[in-house]
Amino acid sequence: MKLTDIAIFKQACLINGAWITAEESLPVNNPATGEEAGRVPLLSADQVNDAITSASEAWKTWKKVPASTRGDIVRKWYELIVKHTDELATIMTTEQGKPLAEAKGEIAYAASYVKWFAEEAMRIQGEILPAAAANTHIRVSRDPVGVCAAVTPWNFPAAMITRKVAPALAAGCTILVKPASQTPLTALALAELSVQAGVPDGVFQVLTGKASVIGDAFCTNPLVRKLTFTGSTEIGAQLMAQCAGDVKKLSLELGGNAPFIVFEDANIEKAVEGLLKAKFRNAGQTCISPNRVYVHNSVKDAFQTQLSEKVAALKIGNGLEEGTEIGPLIDSKGVDKVEEHVKQAVAAGAKVLTGGERLPFGDNWYAPTVLTGVPRDAQCACEETFGPLVPIISFDTEDEVLGYANDTPFGLAAYFYTDNLHRAQRVADAIESGMVGINTGVISAANAPFGGIKASGIGREGAHVGLEEYLEMKYQCYVIEE
Ligand code: NAP
Numbered sequence: 001m002k003l004t005d006i007a008i009f010k011q012a013c014l015i016n017g018a019w020i021t022a023e024e025s026l027p028v029n030n031p032a033t034g035e036e037a038g039r040v041p042l043l044s045a046d047q048v049n050d051a052i053t054s055a056s057e058a059w060k061t062w063k064k065v066p067a068s069t070r071g072d073i074v075r076k077w078y079e080l081i082v083k084h085t086d087e088l089a090t091i092m093t094t095e096q097g098k099p100l101a102e103a104k105g106e107i108a109y110a111a112s113y114v115k116w117f118a119e120e121a122m123r124i125q126g127e128i129l130p131a132a133a134a135n136t137h138i139r140v141s142r143d144p145v146g147v148c149a150a151v152t153p154w155n156f157p158a159a160m161i162t163r164k165v166a167p168a169l170a171a172g173c174t175i176l177v178k179p180a181s182q183t184p185l186t187a188l189a190l191a192e193l194s195v196q197a198g199v200p201d202g203v204f205q206v207l208t209g210k211a212s213v214i215g216d217a218f219c220t221n222p223l224v225r226k227l228t229f230t231g232s233t234e235i236g237a238q239l240m241a242q243c244a245g246d247v248k249k250l251s252l253e254l255g256g257n258a259p260f261i262v263f264e265d266a267n268i269e270k271a272v273e274g275l276l277k278a279k280f281r282n283a284g285q286t287c288i289s290p291n292r293v294y295v296h297n298s299v300k301d302a303f304q305t306q307l308s309e310k311v312a313a314l315k316i317g318n319g320l321e322e323g324t325e326i327g328p329l330i331d332s333k334g335v336d337k338v339e340e341h342v343k344q345a346v347a348a349g350a351k352v353l354t355g356g357e358r359l360p361f362g363d364n365w366y367a368p369t370v371l372t373g374v375p376r377d378a379q380c381a382c383e384e385t386f387g388p389l390v391p392i393i394s395f396d397t398e399d400e401v402l403g404y405a406n407d408t409p410f411g412l413a414a415y416f417y418t419d420n421l422h423r424a425q426r427v428a429d430a431i432e433s434g435m436v437g438i439n440t441g442v443i444s445a446a447n448a449p450f451g452g453i454k455a456s457g458i459g460r461e462g463a464h465v466g467l468e469e470y471l472e473m474k475y476q477c478y479v480i481e482e
Contacts, residue, residue: 003087003189011039013208014191015047016054017201022047026208028185031097031328031364032318038095040184043209048217051205055147055174056223058202063144063172071121074169077197078114081107081162084193092157092186093319097327097364098282100319109444110158110190113462116446117166120467124171137478142471144172145249146225149218151211151239152187153231154180154330155285160230160253161187163450163461165194165204171470173226176205178214180231182330219243228469229253230287233410233455251459251469253287253451255384256412258433259405260290260441263398264298266417270439272306275390278415278441280314280368283326284388285334288413288435288444292374292381294401297394300372304392308353308370311390316359316368328364329387338366338387341380345391350374355388376404384410398423406432412452415441434460 012019022041030037043051062070081088089103098106129138148168152160161177168175179187184206191206207214218224219242226249229236233254243250260278262271279290295303319327329335335358342356355369366387374381374391381391395401405414415437418424428436434452437443444450444462451460459469 003084003091003192011041013041013043014188014195014204014206015051016058016205017195020047022209026181028095028182030094031182031330032320032362034362038185040188040208043207043214045213045217048207048209048214049221051176051207052147052149052217052221052223054202055176055205058200059144059147059174062174062200062203065172067121067124067170067172070170070172071118073198074114074121074166075118077166077194077199078111078118080193080197081111081114081190084189088158088186088189090320091189092183093327095183095185096154096157097330098319099324099327102281103319106156106159110156110162112446113159113162114166116462117170117467120167120464121170123464124467124471131477135480135482137480139476139478141474141476143474145470145472146173147223148173148175148226148228148470149224150175150177151215151218151227151229151231152177152179154182155282155287157183157186158190161190163466164228164230165190167461167467168470169199169204171467173470174203176207176218178207178209178211178218181208181211184208215239216242219248220245222246225249226251226470228459236457249472251461252457253459253461254412254455254457255410256287256289256452256456257291257382257384257408257410258288258413258415259431260293260414261401261405261416261427262293262295262299262303263416263418263420263423264296265420265423266299267419267439268299268303268306271417272303272310274415274417274437274439274441275307276310276441278437279390280311280326280388283329285330285386287384289386290390290415290441291384293390293392294395294404295392297396300392300394304353304370304372307390311368311370312354314368316365326368326388328362329366330364332363334387335364335366338369338385338389341378341383341385341387341389342369342371345371345374345378345380348375348378350378350391382408398427402427402430406430409455410452411454412456413437413443415443
């Protein structure tokens, strides 16, 4: 059976093992064409709370399923995701706009987390600790947190879900996901595959509708023990405050403002290649995308000439067309922000090397752009642009550029290029961010801890620590009579 034949285009959500509709539905539009790609239910608050109750009921059984069986079911889900890569990628490109090759890459990346956590299920370990008193024994177990709720963004419609759902299932939690309203179809397709993999009713559910209605229920229903969120810092902070009422456990993957530094001793060709990969993936709509590019004055001309030639040659178009490298932005608001950042920088003295304008394909298109001579306090260097814009800012000394790099409330990712080993260690240690790419623009992997510091978030996804986020420690003190 093809994924596209089943529930995802029948305006239904997966709740407690059944495909449920609502009185009203919401459109999902293709950002490349503006056409409707599908519809999803606008669930009521009662429907959301019923789903939470069923997740709580399902947890009573799921937490007792042996870890190896949970791992086998998650592994089966992984296999089905890989098997359905082409269909999933097509659904993703249709609702999100990224080129099909990138969408296939995201499915492989999303699946890698599912595989990783299927294996990690068997590595949940407790501890026996020495006690201070005679006849006393200390046992520490690691138990599933309980019902978890996830809210996810539109920029990675599959991976931002599997990074949360796979560890939750492996740990023995149940999880409800509210995908972004712009990209719910990929989430529903993943949910259908989880049913085929044997995930029991109520263990993994996908709910669509109004963000504030679902968000309120997630944050205030006492049956929900943990909220995991990926999205903007603004909404993350709001949900954190809402969860304070009953002190829910939290994981927050929030916005970034990644610096990309090219030192005078860097391999310029490789730095250009690294920046192209890191910046123009998903048309720059990536939380770890370099947002401000600092280039040493002595290599600035060579770097920006090579970069702008390659950027000008990128193939722009509908993501479903063969060879497309850059698709549309998610919506016209996204384009407005890029346009505003470019205009503000140019008014402050920056020069356009390539791009710098909207494209005449519709409301959601902006040309890949390189600006040079950007003042270091320009809006595009201080705020996440979330679009295909590279602002180049020059510098003279290591201390100076480190000051620039760390001068932000955010701390998600950072990148730098140097061939000097001493500098590499020094700068990696000094940069304030959760992740650092040294001579690479590609850092994310299932077996590495993904996450930020400062206003970029709390907690990590992936690696062995990604499972810890779904476990609680319980200390048991035994006094054994002799
Ligand atoms: P967003 O506006 O914060 O939306 C993210 C999710 O939150 C969506 O599902 C959205 O639902 C939901 N939401 C919005 N208002 C809500 C409310 N009042 N209550 C509950 N949920 C609510 O972010 P975005 O524009 O989709 O994503 C871009 C941001 O995400 C960027 O800042 C990016 O850096 C960040 N991001 C971070 C990471 C990371 O791992 N650190 C990864 C990817 C993206 P609707 O779609 O229904 O509005």
